[in-house]
Amino acid sequence: MELGLKGKVAIVAASSQGMGRATAAAFAAEGCKIAMCARNEQTLALAAESIRKQYSAEVFSCALDVTDAGAVRFVEEVVLRFGAADICVTNAGGPPAKGFLAASMEDWQKAIEANFMSAVYFAREVIPHMQRRRWGRIITLTSITTKQPLADLVLSNTVRAAVVGLVKSLANEFGKDGILVNNVGPGFTATDRLKELARSRSAASGTAEKEIFEGWAADAPLRRLGEPEEVADTIVWLASDRASYVTGQTVLVDGGMYKGL
Numbered sequence: 324m325e326l327g328l329k330g331k332v333a334i335v336a337a338s339s340q341g342m343g344r345a346t347a348a349a350f351a352a353e354g355c356k357i358a359m360c361a362r363n364e365q366t367l368a369l370a371a372e373s374i375r376k377q378y379s380a381e382v383f384s385c386a387l388d389v390t391d392a393g394a395v396r397f398v399e400e401v402v403l404r405f406g407a408a409d410i411c412v413t414n415a416g417g418p419p420a421k422g423f424l425a426a427s428m429e430d431w432q433k434a435i436e437a438n439f440m441s442a443v444y445f446a447r448e449v450i451p452h453m454q455r456r457r458w459g460r461i462i463t464l465t466s467i468t469t470k471q472p473l474a475d476l477v478l479s480n481t482v483r484a485a486v487v488g489l490v491k492s493l494a495n496e497f498g499k500d501g502i503l504v505n506n507v508g509p510g511f512t513a514t515d516r517l518k519e520l521a522r523s524r525s526a527a528s529g530t531a532e533k534e535i536f537e538g539w540a541a542d543a544p545l546r547r548l549g550e551p552e553e554v555a556d557t558i559v560w561l562a563s564d565r566a567s568y569v570t571g572q573t574v575l576v577d578g579g580m581y582k583g584l
C-alpha cells in the first residue's frame with residue numbers, strides 16, 4: 324500500500340526507546356526525514372544512529388526535555404535543516420502508578436507538564452509550519468486510559484483526558500488548513516515503561532512480576548501484550564494519505580482490551 328509519506332519530515336518526541344523509537348523507525352522505513360528527541364543524550368544518539376544506518380534515513384536528534392517549552396523550539400531547527408515539520412508525534416514518559424491519596428502535588432504538576440503541556444508546546448511550534456504548507460499531521464501518543472481509566476493510574480487517567488480535549492479542539496480549529504489531529508491509545512505494550520509498572524505493582528501487592536504480566540496479557544481478547552511496532556504502524560497509517568478523512572479521533576491499539584462499545 325502506498326502511504327504517500329516519502330520525503331515528509333516526521334518529528335517524534337520522546338523517541339530514544341519504546342514506542343517513540345519504534346515510531347521513528349517506522350517513519351524512516353517509509354522514507355521520511357526524522358527528528359528525534361529524549362533527555363538522555365547517549366541513548367538518543369545510539370537510537371538515532373541505528374535508525375540512520377538501518378533505513379539510510381536522514382535523522383536529526385536533539386537531547387531535550389519535552390516539559391521545557393523553550394527546548395521544544397528545536398522544531399525551528401528541524402525546519403531549518405529539513406525545510407518542514409509535516410508530522411509531529413507527541414510523547415513523554417508516563418506518570419508513576421499511584422492511587423489518589425498517594426499522589427503528591429508534585430506528582431500532579433509533573434504529570435501535567437509531561438503528559439499534557441508537552442503536547443501543547445509541540446502543537447504551538449508545528450502548527451504555523453503546517454499551515455504554511457496546508458498539510459500536517461499531529462498525533463498524540465497517550466494511553467488506553469483516555470477511554471478506560473485503570474487502577475492505580477489516577478495521574479494518567481486524569482491528565483490524558485485533557486489531551487483528548489486538545490486533540491478534538493485542534494482537529495476542529497485546523498481542519499480547514501489541512502491539519503489532521505488524532506490520538507493513539509496503546510494498551511499494555513512490551514516496553515521498559517511496562518517493566519517499571521510491573522515492578523511498582525509487584526512491590527505494592529506482593530504479586531510476582533511474571534503473574535502481573537500474565538494478568539495484563541489475559542485482559543486483552545488477543546491474550547498477549549502489544550509490541551511497540553504495532554503501535555508505531557497505527558501512528559504511521561494515521562499520518563499517511565490512507566487516513567486522509569480521519570481527524571479528531573482516538574484510536575486504541577490494545578488487543579481489544581477496552582471493554583466499551
Ligand SMILES: NC(=O)c1ccc[n+]([C@@H]2O[C@H](COP(=O)([O-])OP(=O)(O)OC[C@H]3O[C@@H](n4cnc5c(N)ncnc54)[C@H](OP(=O)(O)O)[C@@H]3O)[C@@H](O)[C@H]2O)c1
Binds near residue numbers: 338418467509510516
Ligand atoms: N508501555 C505501555 O504498556 C504503555 C501503555 C499505555 C501508555 N503508555 C504510555 O506511552 C508513553 C511511551 O511509553 P513507552 O512504554 O514507550 O515508554 P519507555 O519505553 O519508558 O520510553 C520513554 C521514552 O520517552 C523519553 N522521555 C521520557 N520522558 C521524557 C521527557 N520529559 N522529555 C523527553 N523525552 C522523554 C525516554 O527517554 P529519556 O528518559 O532519555 O528522556 C524514552 O525515550 C508513556 O507516556 C507511557 O506512559 C505506555
